[in-house]
Amino acid sequence: MPDLLIELFSEEIPARMQMRASEDLKKHVTNGLVEAGLTYASAAAFATPRRLCLTVEGLLAASPTTREERKGPRADAPDKAIEGFLRGTGLSRDQVETRATPKGDVLFAVIEKPGRPATEIVGEVLENVIRTFPWPKSMRWGTGSLRWVRPLQSILCLLSAEDGSEIVPVDVDGIVSGDTTEGHRFMAPGRMSVSSFEDYEAKLKQAFVVLNPEERSRHIWADATNLAFAAGLEVVEDRNLLAEVSGLVEWPVVLMGDIADEFLDLPPEVLQTSMREHQKFFSVRNPKTGRIEKFITVANRETEDNGATILAGNQKVLGARLADAKFFWENDLRVVHQVGLEGMARPLADVTFHNKLGSQADRIDRIEALARMLAPQVGAKPDLAGEAARIAKADLASEMVYEFPELQGLMGRYYAEAAGHNDGVPEACAEHYSPLGPTDDVPTGPVSVSVALADKLDMLAGFWAIEEKPTGSKDPFALRRAALGVIRLILVNDLSLSLHGLITQADERADADDLMAFIHDRLKVVLRDQSIRHDIIDACLSMPGNDDISLLTKRAKALQAVLETEDGENLIQGFRRANNILTQAEDRDGVEYSFGPDPKFAETASEKTLFAALDDVEARIAPAMTAQDFPAAMAAMADLRAPIDAFFTDVQVNSENETLRRNRLNLLHRIRSTCSSVADLSRIEG
The missing domain is CATH 3.30.70 (Alpha-Beta Plaits)
Incomplete structure (x- = not known):
């Protein structure tokens, strides 16, 4: 071969x-x-x-020789049918066979294609x-x-x-x-x-060509880290840059150069971004100070002077780039010191966020109001949350972010610190965009959380209000990401929030029910990734208070834990049997059996035991639900398994005695309502 x-x-x-x-x-x-x-x-x-x-x-x-047999029309079929068959096979009439079949003589074509x-x-x-x-x-x-x-x-x-x-x-x-x-x-x-x-x-x-890109990447990273280590430094990891640089060279030669002293005090993110975007350089950091002090470049050839000329040229170009960055940084700081961050943000009044949602300044006002309202619920001071919201997007008007948009937020933190803000406000400037994806870090500082939630809820409610929702694969305003961000902020920080009310507060024009359905769809994905069954999620979504994402998630996890036990699995069977009998009887009789069963009509020991068990379980479920202790509530519900099984074994619900029948149907209703106070078990499959 x-x-x-x-x-x-x-x-x-x-x-x-x-x-x-x-x-x-x-x-x-x-x-x-x-x-x-x-x-x-x-x-x-x-x-x-x-x-x-x-x-x-x-x-x-x-290629192998192939032999294909095709069945055609009857031998006495109309000429047009036979001609069509022959055209499809590429054969003439004398090249096809006539075979006798139960339906008469039929034409067959054997097409042999020789291998090539x-x-x-x-x-x-x-x-x-x-x-x-x-x-x-x-x-x-x-x-x-x-x-x-x-x-x-x-x-x-x-x-x-x-x-x-x-x-x-x-x-x-x-x-x-x-x-x-x-x-x-x-x-x-x-x-x-x-x-x-x-x-x-x-x-x-x-001939100085490394064919395998993975081998080139390994070579670049090994040489870069060794050069940095020898100088007591470390290379800032950047996998995307490594992949890109390995695609720029066929024979990688790693060189380490110096950054002029005048640029060493620039924020490390500025140095790193400028060198990565403009020069494709790796940043080399001093682990003791966190400062970027050198750079790594990858040449595509060896030279007699061991790269000295290449480094000199690179350092010259880098100096010009960093001089621009230094100018932006110093000019932005001058603005901050003269007019503060709120002054820096004034030009945002002339920047349209969306023609139906106003300017960036209008959006900042909405975020501030929402952040102030959220603050007590997330453990932040309203004035600090409002202060952070007012300045969080000021860096959008800075020269540095205009040059490097990916630094938005990060530069806001530096400018807030330079302006004298503290108590979590600078951190909120940097973190309020987060989380940006399913693996991004989630803010945990109260001020950051309040502004980050306000930012995302304003996005969602605003675009829902103007009917600019995601459709199919199109999501131009990243609203799915915003919804996932809201969910992760709530779950990571274990927040109990009524999202329905917050959506209405954010924009009363928004259809809160429709937006909640959208958020629930994103939550289903999150919970399924945590191996929560879809029917369990649906059982919990059907309960009141489903706009409290944290509450909903705890309920779903507790229900799944119970249903994974033998008692929980059998309880579902008992509940389903009780619900089916009750539903059929109510449909047939045209009445609802919800008037409360009377224990004095209990005839059998198992019937009396079920009454006692329901009294005990209801007494345990009520305080557990009030305390949002779902594991305790689910465990109490699971204790009904044995008495329900015994009841159905001993008792005929549809007794000929009408009084007993009504009482037992009311008892089934009590089973259904007790279980349904914890979750909608009718949605559980299997």
């Missing part, structure tokens, strides 16, 4: 496209081979800035893949019609086996396949021939 090697060599491929492109090459080529009858043992794809590579091992040397050599199939598949490759952006060059992300220069396509290798002929707009590739652009220019993937990978490394 031969192995296949493909390389598509071009000008530099943008780093952000390389991983997806290598995956697409693997998927489209292997799918095409399999559809044509060529199976394989394994496949792997790689990318460097100048090449996409695919290796396929254990490929069939040829792998070289022929691979060539067709690869040409089609190249011409239809799904680049996010592509270009044409010269006079040809071919589109590629950057000008395609050569195609390597090779089938190799123990007895040698052969070039698979491919011609795409004059680019003819061969068995050669190129090494590093500067350190090993010129072409070289290869005979297999192993030979290809080894010769590339000799």
